[in-house]
Amino acid sequence: MSPNENPPTGVWLVGARGSVATTAIAGRAAVTAGLHPPTGMITETPPFAAARLPALASLVFGGHDTDPCPLPKRAEHLTAAGVLPHGLAAAVHAELAAADRAVRPGGPQPGDTRTDDELIRRFAADIAGFRDRNRLARVVVVNVASTEPAPPPGAERLAPSSLYAAAALRTDCAYVNFTASTGLRAPALADLAAATGGPPHAGRDGKTGQTLLRSVLAPMFVQRALTVRAWSGSNLLGGSDGAALADPAAAAAKNAGKERVLTDTLGHTPEGAVHIDEVPALGEWKTAWDHIAFDGFLGSRTILQTIWQGCDSALAAPLVLDLARLAARAHEAGLSGPLPQLGFYFKDPDGGPATLHEQFAELLALARRLGEAR
Numbered sequence: 082m083s084p085n086e087n088p089p090t091g092v093w094l095v096g097a098r099g100s101v102a103t104t105a106i107a108g109r110a111a112v113t114a115g116l117h118p119p120t121g122m123i124t125e126t127p128p129f130a131a132a133r134l135p136a137l138a139s140l141v142f143g144g145h146d147t148d149p150c151p152l153p154k155r156a157e158h159l160t161a162a163g164v165l166p167h168g169l170a171a172a173v174h175a176e177l178a179a180a181d182r183a184v185r186p187g188g189p190q191p192g193d194t195r196t197d198d199e200l201i202r203r204f205a206a207d208i209a210g211f212r213d214r215n216r217l218a219r220v221v222v223v224n225v226a227s228t229e230p231a232p233p234p235g236a237e238r239l240a241p242s243s244l245y246a247a248a249a250l251r252t253d254c255a256y257v258n259f260t261a262s263t264g265l266r267a268p269a270l271a272d273l274a275a276a277t278g279g280p281p282h283a284g285r286d287g288k289t290g291q292t293l294l295r296s297v298l299a300p301m302f303v304q305r306a307l308t309v310r311a312w313s314g315s316n317l318l319g320g321s322d323g324a325a326l327a328d329p330a331a332a333a334a335k336n337a338g339k340e341r342v343l344t345d346t347l348g349h350t351p352e353g354a355v356h357i358d359e360v361p362a363l364g365e366w367k368t369a370w371d372h373i374a375f376d377g378f379l380g381s382r383t384i385l386q387t388i389w390q391g392c393d394s395a396l397a398a399p400l401v402l403d404l405a406r407l408a409a410r411a412h413e414a415g416l417s418g419p420l421p422q423l424g425f426y427f428k429d430p431d432g433g434p435a436t437l438h439e440q441f442a443e444l445l446a447l448a449r450r451l452g453e454a455r
Contacts, residue, residue, distance in 0.1 A: 090135040091217040092405045093208050093254070095245045096226030097144025097184045099321060100164065100365060101259070103155045104398040105225075106142050106180050107165060110173035113138045117166075121399035124406050128445050131452040134406040135218075143183030143211045145204065145245065146226075147190060152181040162320075162365040164392050183211055187226075189241065197239050197247075204248035212252070221408045222249035223257045223401055224264055224284075227321055231263060231333070243267040250279055255408035258284030259401060261337070261429070274418065281411040283404065283423040283431060289396035290389045291316065291355075291369035292339050292428045296437040298387075299346035302375060307383075311374040312343055313353030319363035322393060342428060345435035366392050400426055407447070414454035422447035 094102040111117040119125035124134055150158075156170035156177055170177070185207040188200055195203070212220050224242055232240045239247065242262035247270055249256040258264035265274060265282055274282065288296065291314060302309050344350045353372075369389040377383050404426055411420060424430030425440035434440055 087136050087139050088218040089139050089141045089215060090405075090409045091141050091143065091212055091215060091220035093211060093220050093222045093249075094142065094144035094401075095187070095222065095224040095242070096146055097142070097180070098146040098148045098150055098152055098155055099225060099227070100155070100159060100394040101225040101397045101401060102142075102144065103152055103159060103177070104164060104394040105401045106152065106177060107156055107159075107169060107173050108398050109137055109140060109142075109402055110176035111169055114173070116169070116172060119399070121396070122403055123399075123444070124403045129448045132407075132410060132448040133452055133454075134410045137402070137406075140402075140405065141183075141215050141217060142180035143185075144180075145185055145187035145207065147187045152177040152184070159365065159394070164365050164394050187241075187245075189244075197244060200244050201247045201251060204245055205251040208248055208252045208254060219254070219409055219412050220252070221255045221257060221405045221412070222246075223259060223405055224262065225259050225397070225401060226262070228260050229262045232267070239267055239269070243270055246270055246282075249282075250274060253280050255280045255412040256282040256284075257401075257404045257408055258282075259287040259397065259404070260284075261286040278417040281408055281416045281418065281420050283408060283420040284427060284429070286428040287397050287400055288342075288426060288428050289393055289400065290367070290391060291371065292342050293437070294387060294389060295339065295342050295371070296346070296435075296440075298373070298385075299343055300436045300438065303347060308376040309343075309347055309351045309373065310376060311352040312371065314339070314355040314369065314371045316355065316357045316367060316369050317360045317363060318357070318367035318393070319359065319361045320365045322367075337429065339428060342435065365394060366390070407451075410451050411447075414451055420447075 096102055112119045153174055156165060159165045160167060160170050208220060222245065224245060229240055229242055240263045242264045246256055246265040256265060264284055339355050371387045373385040375383055407423060419431035421431050421433030422443045424433040425444045433443055
């Protein structure tokens with residue numbers, strides 16, 4: 082495909098200097114340079130070859146962040162933590178530095194006296210300037226910042242994630258909420274998006290580890306007519322996510338999506354809960370444990386336990402790249418409003434089926450639709 086057929090596409094990352102964003106930017110550079118295969122990127126598999134997605138090499142990165150640590154330095158930290166392979170940060174330094182030059186201050190910071198509308202106008206101007214400077218065909222705004230507490234009922238101010246979502250609406254950018262934060266689901270923004278149609282959007286809360294496994298196991302119990310009595314879980318994690326989720330309100334927002342998967346699939350909410358504990362010594366890594374109690378024939382009690390250990394940034398980064406490409410192509414194809422076909426990627430999607438198998442079928446149908454659209 083010639084450059085004229087595949088103009089550059091912008092990916093504006095909210096939380097652009099965080100671990101997920103850094104891993105996505107470095108990973109894209111590594112894959113396009115042939116240094117690593119696109120492991121975990123569903124959009125690089127054969128069913129998506131004809132979907133006319135923007136090429137990986139055409140993606141241009143920028144974003145908002147309140148953290149002053151530049152992306153090349155963040156990549157060094159992730160290398161030391163074992164997230165990025167040794168030598169990669171140096172090999173893709175130019176790409177990281179270019180993205181870092183496009184990062185603008187986020188907010189609101191403590192003591193910021195700007196109104197919501199002033200902040201939205203500032204963020205929208207940053208996104209529009211990024212689009213104009215780089216002569217981008219379109220921009221997808223992707224929220225990969227730390228999870229924030231849900232705003233209290235009747236809150237007068239929008240949550241920070243909703244300010245960025247509003248800026249995406251104002252600049253006619255597709256929007257993806259990869260976090261459990263409110264984002265576009267603030268009532269005022271949801272009503273606005275519904276009234277105007279708005280650009281395509283998808284979310285919320287990326288399904289990377291524990292909930293991915295839950296979405297596979299829960300249908301098994303339903304299909305085998307086994308009654309789940311209790312499903313408890315525990316998460317041990319460090320890094321910025323561990324620090325953010327040490328706040329009980331932020332943890333509650335995160336757990337809501339994990340519980341929804343079980344309720345939607347099983348048809349009831351089993352006993353038990355998910356507990357999130359910060360363990361700074363784990364750094365960028367996490368351990369997720371589930372304990373499932375279910376009844377078999379004649380009331381026989383059975384227990385299933387699972388353990389998932391990994392790095393959320395490495396699990397999330399290929400999904401972020403997938404979603405940016407899919408949302409950009411959906412926008413180009415004239416789709417608007419929520420994209421339930423992307424529910425495969427989320428704990429709390431915008432409608433659509435609940436099981437992973439059905440969600441994947443919807444995703445493949447979207448790929449075919451995008452391939453047929455002009």
